[in-house]
Amino acid sequence: MTSIENILFEHGPIMSSELSNRLHLKESIPLNTASQKVSRDRNIKKIKGFYTSNQSFCFLEQHEQNGLFYDRFIKSLFDNGKKYWYCINALRLHGGMLHKDFLECYTNYPVLALKGHLPFNKVLQKFIEQGILVYNSPYYSIAPKFSLQRNSSVANRTIEMIKNDTITSFHSLVKNIGLISFNTGKHFAEYGKYRWSFKGVSAVTGLFQNGSPGFLLADILLGTSIYKDDVSFFIEKLKSIQSFANAPRIMPFLIVDDLDKEALGLLKQKGVVIGFIKELFGQKYAETLKELVSILTNAGASLKKSPDKYLDLIKQLKKYNEGLVNNIRGTLFEYMVGHIHSINCQSIDLGREIIENNARHEMDVLAIYNDRIVIAECKAIKSKIDIDVIDKWINIKIPAFKIWFDKQETFKKKQLEFEFWSTSGFTKTALDRLEKFSNSVQKYKVVYKQAEDMRQIARDMDNKKLKEELDNFFLKTDV
Known part of the structure; x- marks a missing residue:
């Protein structure tokens, strides 16, 4: 077993930069030489193309059978390749599998060409080519080699049906109270080159700008614990579309059944309307949905x-x-x-x-x-x-x-x-x-x-x- 393999055997999967540094100390060789040895080593496995400074995620084949592998990999993306982390986190939140429509909403990758951004299809293809994701139309799932506690496909499909039904109910609500103009509501619609669970044209006073109406945009997270980092995809999408020249005014909604305090504070700070299901459709209904999701998962x-x-x-x-x-x-x-x-x-x-x-x-x-x-x-x-x-x-x-x-x-x-x-x-x-x-x-x-x-x-x-x-x-x- 080489020194590089020994380091990985002892410390588990790590980034190439950390591996090079440990090799540099272990063998008392220049850091550049250690980096070259790591880069050229064919006895270890690497995940490339997702990290800053051309880094890679290094591991041994035996690590793939260990739950630590998945945890280390998702942390490596968060720390060194945040733009790719959104995809894996969305899948993690939803039991390892998501319909393409929802995954497009839960990542901040544009679905149409946008300068300076990799589109959704290209990002997802990179994951598939490296064996990280599997696509079985219309579902994306995290590859089985990642030891991840997964929802059954029955639970996933049913939760998606509940979300679709909730979006339909939300559509009726905002239309009936006049937040959107009649017949403008669309599900899984594109706006600003990004996918949203719901979009509607809004003629509410205050959203008009230069004689043009604004838009109501919404996404939905349901059936899982939601923390501060988990809502960042939504904030990043909003930040991107609001940076456009002459961007229309918008009213953003995030529909949830539950939310961590820090996530709630961040969304309020960013001017997002939080649509709690219990507030939109009643406490008893929200509790029933929550219990249903719990028994299915x-x-x-x-x-x-x-x-x-x-x-x-x-x-x-x-x-x-x-x-x-x-x-x-x-x-x-x-x-x-x-x-x-x-x-x-x-x-x-x-x-x-x-x-x-x-x-x-x-x-x-x-x-x-x-x-x-x-x-x-x-x-x-x-x-x-x-x-x-x-x-x-x-x-x-x-x-x-x-x-x-x-x-x-x-x-x-x-x-x-x-x-x-x-x-x-x-x-x-x-x-x-x-x-x-x-x-x-x-x-x-x-x-x-x-x-x-x-x-x-x-x-x-x-x-x-x-x-x-x-x-x-x-x-x-x-x-």
């Missing part, structure tokens, strides 16, 4: 600790926002199936993603029992499940899940079971295919559940709340 623990909690939230959400609860019906149905399994299984997971057969696959529900593993597919749609969906499940998903299962040493003595749950049932051809397939397989078990099966399960569980929501929400045909 900690689904396994929540199901074991308070398995019925989601049933209470469904009832509350119906009072405040029936449209939203219907939009996330699919997620809540997966949670319901997880609830049923959680009563007797050892552990439960929702939205587990795997990569097999050169493709990404998602397990709606993964239930681990003492003697078996259950992987459930869940569909809560109005129409009956057709043969095409069943063929994809049988020919693509099940083989991928079987390969994954066979690789798990801890599952060696467990039976594998696949389930398909459908609130609307199956077409005759789909049902025939399921019956034939179920009867033909021997190495694992295949079962399917329809409305009456679910009602019987609820009766056997003697769970009054579950029986009510099955009939009034999950199995109701007019939602």
